[in-house]
Amino acid sequence: MTFNYREIWTILAKSFESSFKWKLWKWLLTGSLGTLVGALTLGEKIFHLDPKRSIFFAAVSVAALFLIRFILIFFKESLKYFHQVYVNSVYGEAIIILKDNFASTHYYRKSPGHNDEEFMKSMMLFCNGLKDIYDKILKSQTSVSIKVPIRDISVSEHTTMMNLTRDTKHISRDTQQYKEIKHTIIGNTPFSYCLSKVVNNSKEKAYINNKVNETENYNNTSRECYENGKLPYNSELVFPIVPIFNETKNNSTCHGFICIDSVKYDAFKSRYDVAILEGVADGIYDMISERNNSINNQN
Amino acid sequence: MTTKELRLPFEMTETDEDNVVFVKNISRSGKSPKQIRDIKANLPTTTIQYFSDEDFERLKAIEAKLLLELESSNPKKNTTFLSMLKRFLEI
Numbered sequence: 475m476t477f478n479y480r481e482i483w484t485i486l487a488k489s490f491e492s493s494f495k496w497k498l499w500k501w502l503l504t505g506s507l508g509t510l511v512g513a514l515t516l517g518e519k520i521f522h523l524d525p526k527r528s529i530f531f532a533a534v535s536v537a538a539l540f541l542i543r544f545i546l547i548f549f550k551e552s553l554k555y556f557h558q559v560y561v562n563s564v565y566g567e568a569i570i571i572l573k574d575n576f577a578s579t580h581y582y583r584k585s586p587g588h589n590d591e592e593f594m595k596s597m598m599l600f601c602n603g604l605k606d607i608y609d610k611i612l613k614s615q616t617s618v619s620i621k622v623p624i625r626d627i628s629v630s631e632h633t634t635m636m637n638l639t640r641d642t643k644h645i646s647r648d649t650q651q652y653k654e655i656k657h658t659i660i661g662n663t664p665f666s667y668c669l670s671k672v673v674n675n676s677k678e679k680a681y682i683n684n685k686v687n688e689t690e691n692y693n694n695t696s697r698e699c700y701e702n703g704k705l706p707y708n709s710e711l712v713f714p715i716v717p718i719f720n721e722t723k724n725n726s727t728c729h730g731f732i733c734i735d736s737v738k739y740d741a742f743k744s745r746y747d748v749a750i751l752e753g754v755a756d757g758i759y760d761m762i763s764e765r766n767n768s769i770n771n772q773n
Numbered sequence: 774m775t776t777k778e779l780r781l782p783f784e785m786t787e788t789d790e791d792n793v794v795f796v797k798n799i800s801r802s803g804k805s806p807k808q809i810r811d812i813k814a815n816l817p818t819t820t821i822q823y824f825s826d827e828d829f830e831r832l833k834a835i836e837a838k839l840l841l842e843l844e845s846s847n848p849k850k851n852t853t854f855l856s857m858l859k860r861f862l863e864i
Contacts, residue, residue: 591835594835598836598843622824623821623823624825625790625791625825633821638824669821673795675817728820729822766822
């Protein structure tokens with residue numbers, strides 16, 4: 475990051491100007507003559523100083539007040555500026571990562587037929603890209619996975635969800651034990667919550683839990699894989715893979731869920747956290763639909 | 774450790790080899806089967822499209838192949854003292 479001297483100079487000038495915009499100055503400097511004389515001779519009346527010293531100390535006090543106010547305003551304005559720079563850099567970075575991810579999606583959609591290698595590359599890119607984005611936003615380690623429904627012997631609410639892919643840093647979570655568990659919709663609070671939101675055509679479809687290990691009535695079939703049933707994360711954000719705009723109001727299609735978790739407590743609080751995921755879910759929905767259509771056309 | 778299964782606010786309305794369709798769960802008390810059918814017919818539905826086992830296994834095999842490629846194409850991290858110090862200090 476380069477140091478923007480011009481911006482710092484602007485903040486200095488703005489702080490200097492703002493330091494004068496104080497009711498006290500108006501009261502002291504542009505008020506009545508009596509107020510000014512009273513302020514200048516305060517030292518003489520209270521501390522029994524001679525008039526010259528009283529005026530001197532009064533002037534020094536006024537200058538000190540100005541300086542304190544100037545420093546505080548400068549500090550506040552600088553914090554605002556650096557916060558803005560930080561926010562812009564984090565979300566700016568997110569835009570760049572998502573641009574690359576969506577370029578891969580568009581390439582897949584524009585290519586005739588379906589290429590499973592390109593499809594999986596895009597899915598992995600999305601997971602790794604989202605991980606980079608949320609690592610930066612949350613300033614903590616996050617894990618991203620895409621879960622899709624798999625046909626099971628017993629269909630219905632017991633539909634099994636499996637990991638299509640994960641971010642490459644957390645592939646080790648897919649242990650043999652994890653793979654053998656039936657991750658049903660009904661057995662996982664985030665999935666059943668999101669699906670009920672989709673079925674009810676709700677506007678807000680995200681499941682957010684910022685204290686997963688302390689939440690009562692929170693079901694998660696992955697608990698079995700961890701010691702004492704304690705999940706390796708504390709916050710979780712799950713979004714269904716559905717389109718943002720649905721053509722048919724009466725029937726929607728859900729292709730699965732995108733899950734993001736973080737070791738941090740109270741991680742998912744910003745409205746941007748859900749918005750980013752919503753956009754990505756829309757893109758992934760298109761890709762899976764395109765692939766399904768292509769397979770159906772082939773058959 | 775076992776997890777409890779909860780009663781869901783939606784239920785399955787139809788299913789075939791590739792899809793399962795869900796509809797909002799409605800209260801059945803005081804309603805005839807015909808009334809329930811009529812209400813359900815007008816409710817919005819959600820379809821979940823399955824990946825078949827074979828399809829899923831094929832995609833997982835592609836994922837494994839891509840992961841190997843990714844691993845071999847990633848340049849090894851610089852291990853000079855200065856780069857390690859920079860990584861440690863996160864500067």
